[in-house]
Amino acid sequence: MSGSGRLAEVVGHWLARIEVAGITGVDAKRVIMAAGEWPNWCAAWSQEGERHFAMGDAALAAGRKITAGEAYTRAALFFHFAQFMFFDDLAAKERATARKLEAYRKAAPYLLPPARPVSIPHGAAALNAYLRRPAETPAPVVVIIPGSDSTKEEFAALETHFLRRGLATLSVDGPGQGEGRSFGPLTPDWAPVLAAIEHALEGPAVSAGLDGRIGVMGMAFGGHLVLQGAHAMRRLGAAVCMNGFYDLGAFWSELPEAYRANMRYALGGADAAETETRARRFSLAKVPPPACPVLALHGGLDKIFLPRDAERLKFFGRATEFIVFPDGNHVCNNIAYIYRPLIADWLADKLKAS
Numbered sequence: 125m126s127g128s129g130r131l132a133e134v135v136g137h138w139l140a141r142i143e144v145a146g147i148t149g150v151d152a153k154r155v156i157m158a159a160g161e162w163p164n165w166c167a168a169w170s171q172e173g174e175r176h177f178a179m180g181d182a183a184l185a186a187g188r189k190i191t192a193g194e195a196y197t198r199a200a201l202f203f204h205f206a207q208f209m210f211f212d213d214l215a216a217k218e219r220a221t222a223r224k225l226e227a228y229r230k231a232a233p234y235l236l237p238p239a240r241p242v243s244i245p246h247g248a249a250a251l252n253a254y255l256r257r258p259a260e261t262p263a264p265v266v267v268i269i270p271g272s273d274s275t276k277e278e279f280a281a282l283e284t285h286f287l288r289r290g291l292a293t294l295s296v297d298g299p300g301q302g303e304g305r306s307f308g309p310l311t312p313d314w315a316p317v318l319a320a321i322e323h324a325l326e327g328p329a330v331s332a333g334l335d336g337r338i339g340v341m342g343m344a345f346g347g348h349l350v351l352q353g354a355h356a357m358r359r360l361g362a363a364v365c366m367n368g369f370y371d372l373g374a375f376w377s378e379l380p381e382a383y384r385a386n387m388r389y390a391l392g393g394a395d396a397a398e399t400e401t402r403a404r405r406f407s408l409a410k411v412p413p414p415a416c417p418v419l420a421l422h423g424g425l426d427k428i429f430l431p432r433d434a435e436r437l438k439f440f441g442r443a444t445e446f447i448v449f450p451d452g453n454h455v456c457n458n459i460a461y462i463y464r465p466l467i468a469d470w471l472a473d474k475l476k477a478s
Contacts, residue, residue: 128160128161128162129162130162130381130382131156131159131160131161131162131165133380133381133382134162134165134208134209134382135156137380137382137383137427137428137453137454138208138209138454138457139152139156140453140457140458140460141454141455141457142201142205143457144281144457144460145201145204145205145278145281146197146198146201146280146281147198147201147202147205151172155168155169155172155202156168158171162212163212165206165210166206166207166210166212166213166216166217166220167206167216168206169202169203169205169206169220170202170203170206170216170219170220170223172202173199173200173202173203173206173220173223173224173227174199174223176195176196176198176199176202176227177195177196177199177223177227179195179199180192180193180194180195180196180199180227180230180231183195184230189234190234190236192230192231192234193231193233193234193235193236194231196227196228196230196231196234197227197228197231197235197280199223199227199231200224200225200227200228200231200277201277201278203220203221203223203224203227204220204224204275204277204278206220206224207220207221207224208273209273209382209385209386211385211386211388211389221302224275224277225277225303227277228254228277229241231280232254235256235280237256237257237258237259237287238256239254239255239256239280240254240255240256241253241254241255242254242255242294242324242329242330244296244320244321244324245320245323245324246299246307246316246317246320247307249306249307251296251297251298251299251303251304251307251317251320251321252276252296252297252302252303252304253276253294253295253296253297253321254276254293254294254295255292255293255294255330256283256287256292256293257292257333257334258286258287258288258289258290258291258292260290261292261333261334261335262333262334262335262336263290263291263292263333263334263335264290264291264292264334264335264337264338264339264361264472264475264476265291265292265293265294265325265334265337265338265339266286266291266292266293266294266339266340266341266471266475267293267294267296267318267321267325267338267339267340267341268282268283268293268294268295268296268340268341268342268343269296269298269301269340269341269342269343269346269347269349269350270295270296270297270298270301270302270342270343270346271301271342271343271344271345271346271347272300272301272310272344272345272346272386272387272390273345273386273390274301274343274344274346275297275301275302275303276295276296276297276302277302279293279295282464283295285464285465285467285468286468286471286472288468289468289469289472290472290476291339291468291471291472291475292333292334294321294325294330296321298314298317298346298349299311299317300390301346308392309390309391309392309402310345310349310390310391310392311405312349312352312405312406312407313352313353314349314350314352314353315352315353315355315356316353316356317349317353318340318350318353318354318356318357319353319356319357321357322338322356322357322358322359322360325338336359337359337361337475337476337478338357338359338360338361338475339360339361339362339363339364339471339474339475340354340357340360340362340363340364341363341364341365341366341467341471342364342365342366342368343366343367343455344366344367344368344428344429344454344455345368345369345390346366346368347364347365347366347367347368347369347420348365348368348369348370348372348406348408349368350363350364350365350368351363351365351368351408351411351413351418351437351440352406352408352411354413354414354416354418355411355412355413355414355415357414360414360415360416361416361474361475361478362416362417362418362419362470362471362474362475362478363414363416363417363418363419364418364419364420364421364467364470364471365418365419365420365421365437366421366455366456366463366467367421367422367423367426367429367434367452367454367455367456368420368422368429368434368437369406369429369430369433369434370407370408370409370433370434370436370437370440371406371407371408371409371433371436372403372404372406372407373400373403373404373406373407374407374433375429375430375432375433376400376403376404378430379428380427380428383428384396384399387399387403391403408436408437408440413440413441413442413443413444414441415443416443416474417443417444417445417474418440418441418443418444418445419444419445419447419467419470420434420437420438420440420444420445420446420447421446421447421448421449421456421463421466421467422434422437422446422447422448422449422452422456423448423449423451423452423453423454423455423456423458423459424448424449424450424451424452425450425451425452425453426452426453426454426455427453427454428454429454431448434448435448449462449463
């Protein structure tokens, strides 16, 4: 695919997501125009990230901590989307990722409410997460799981919907996601991951300000991962699969080219054949559902995780509510004003009633 073709494909699928994350459409389109061709994508977004990082430094030096936090958060998003779907130059991708992590670390203490870094023991190492608590505590907590191409640093705007409703948030990079790539590629074995997260939430280092009630939601691929492992969480009160899938192998041949490139990176396939073999392991066919209520939402216009496959989620457990938004794109980011409040309200109702 040509440079202009790949750029158009990525923008077509994910511009709405970029905007929903917290980058204005004006800014996003300006950076896209500056890039012009796909090979320039990472550099153009990184340059904008550096500009906002410098704005954060200047605000912090002047004692304007809230302004600094806002600028560093924007910088993290620009760096995140610099490396997003960019597999042409992995060294450049890693540099942008490192700057994203640095920017968000600087933003975290100045967010309202602050984001506290949390380390979650898992295997011989630890997963990294950010915990944010609402004004009134103790509170239930919603664990937020990214997808194959998102990370915890993308979720500040999403977290706000829960925080306003009196729910704490714990955004986690699982194995194969963001900082969790140190564990290796994505795998479907998520029961131990979610069990480790639940165990960490029970410990004194994390549990202060939390009331013991737990919900979990996964975004896109993360929605599938949540359903893979939710049965292992003993105290789980509610689970949300936001635009996930039932069986990745069922529509593998129909995935867009840009997403297949993402899958090769995320799943660690040496070539197309090995990537497909690994992809076919991601199925809910033999996975036990959790005992708690499950909400599964999907976009009827999704061209990545096809709606016909997602329809199978309505039969995943007796307590599953399944909703398709006919006008929704991938992850329904073109109608985020509908799905985000709906999820936050649903989780608040379920957790506060439990």
